[in-house]
Amino acid sequence: MTQLWDPELDTRPWHEVLAWQRAQLPGYLTDLRRRSGFYADRLPEAAVADATEDDAWHQIPFLTKNDIRANQRERAEDLLLGTLQSVPNDRIVQVVGSSGTTGNPTFYGLTARDLQRWTDSLTNWITTAGVGPGNVVALTTGMPMVAGGMPYADAIRAAGATLAWVGGQTTERMCRQLELLRVDTLMGTASFVSFFSERCEQELGYPARDLPIRQILAGGEPGMAQPEARRRVLDAWGAGRLSEVMGLCDVLAGIWSQCGAGAGMHFTAARDVHVELIDPGTGEPVAWDDGALGEAVYTHLNREATPVVRYRSRDHMRVVGTSCACGRMSPRVECVGRTDDMLIYKAMNVFPGDIRDVVMDRFADRIAGPMRLRKDHADQVRFDAPIPLEVEIADLGDGALAAEIEEHVRTALRVRVAVEALEPGSIPLGMMKNALTYVRN
Numbered sequence: 001m002t003q004l005w006d007p008e009l010d011t012r013p014w015h016e017v018l019a020w021q022r023a024q025l026p027g028y029l030t031d032l033r034r035r036s037g038f039y040a041d042r043l044p045e046a047a048v049a050d051a052t053e054d055d056a057w058h059q060i061p062f063l064t065k066n067d068i069r070a071n072q073r074e075r076a077e078d079l080l081l082g083t084l085q086s087v088p089n090d091r092i093v094q095v096v097g098s099s100g101t102t103g104n105p106t107f108y109g110l111t112a113r114d115l116q117r118w119t120d121s122l123t124n125w126i127t128t129a130g131v132g133p134g135n136v137v138a139l140t141t142g143m144p145m146v147a148g149g150m151p152y153a154d155a156i157r158a159a160g161a162t163l164a165w166v167g168g169q170t171t172e173r174m175c176r177q178l179e180l181l182r183v184d185t186l187m188g189t190a191s192f193v194s195f196f197s198e199r200c201e202q203e204l205g206y207p208a209r210d211l212p213i214r215q216i217l218a219g220g221e222p223g224m225a226q227p228e229a230r231r232r233v234l235d236a237w238g239a240g241r242l243s244e245v246m247g248l249c250d251v252l253a254g255i256w257s258q259c260g261a262g263a264g265m266h267f268t269a270a271r272d273v274h275v276e277l278i279d280p281g282t283g284e285p286v287a288w289d290d291g292a293l294g295e296a297v298y299t300h301l302n303r304e305a306t307p308v309v310r311y312r313s314r315d316h317m318r319v320v321g322t323s324c325a326c327g328r329m330s331p332r333v334e335c336v337g338r339t340d341d342m343l344i345y346k347a348m349n350v351f352p353g354d355i356r357d358v359v360m361d362r363f364a365d366r367i368a369g370p371m372r373l374r375k376d377h378a379d380q381v382r383f384d385a386p387i388p389l390e391v392e393i394a395d396l397g398d399g400a401l402a403a404e405i406e407e408h409v410r411t412a413l414r415v416r417v418a419v420e421a422l423e424p425g426s427i428p429l430g431m432m433k434n435a436l437t438y439v440r441n
């Protein structure tokens, strides 16, 4: 039987979990209206009182990242983190920040009680991904303040594993420490775990698969749901298990996590966060059925310091399973992309991740490193000419590859790219997130 951190909620039918969450909202949100001027203005009193009813709940407005940014710019003189902050400054024990890959960073707070709940929830999340006592886990993030920093470190320790925080050092030191500390679990962004194996081989002089790494946790960005990309990472490290994980510093640093039994990620934060799926165009609810596609919307159930209510994540999720051999009852999802990242080629919508996935699906063995799409300016969404795609290829003499990639992308997605073949190592490998798009300077 699989190890469950929270068997009571993890094995409860999903519709019962959602109802149990909604039952807490009238009390929690009524209290929130009392202690927060921001939410007192924003949440209609009658809708809060009847929040267990769908009609009332759907009258509560969505909160967006732009609302939060505006709110933090207001810098209410007595509130450290803007008007979203719903407790006095002296109750905040930690600040968590976004990495700011899509704009100015935003900051969130935790009270002592928030930190307890947050760590408990993160422990469920990392346990689901297979981490527990006996594992030596290398954390490769270099930034303590972001979701993948302190919060991941707390989760590793709370799950009973050994934390080896190797991030933030030179590549050479990190590789040597994987070897010296007999690390068996590697935790990093999807692009980092995909390409760090080659850097290790260069530093150590032997293949990364000869290191004792047996499982990998890949988070921070989508990309590890695609079978060919998974196979490639598992082979490179000689690992038996790859778990995709995901979280948001605005909500909780880890909320979706892949178990050892099925594809996609379970929702692991049921005790602390209510989750909805909506149609991103109309805002209408989408049911958690197999194959459903929608944007995830989150509401805290107990956060004291900086709660979010009906927060639109901009993450588009596809439900890939509603039951699982591991015993967990929460739906399994794949993240297919972010609204913010979506591009338009002529009249076609396309996520950069779709392009990466179809390229990796066919050509993984001939590609040497990350790839990225080039924009002329940060706000560029529309492309009328083929979208420039920079790809590190294994053999620059492989003259046919660029044309083959262009043809395959056009057939699979009806989108044209213009491939520029680069030498291995040309694209900087981020330890936080490797953006799939960048702006030419």
Ligand SMILES: [Zn+2]
Pocket: 259, 260, 261, 262, 266, 324, 325, 326, 327, 328
């Ligand atoms: Zn499962």
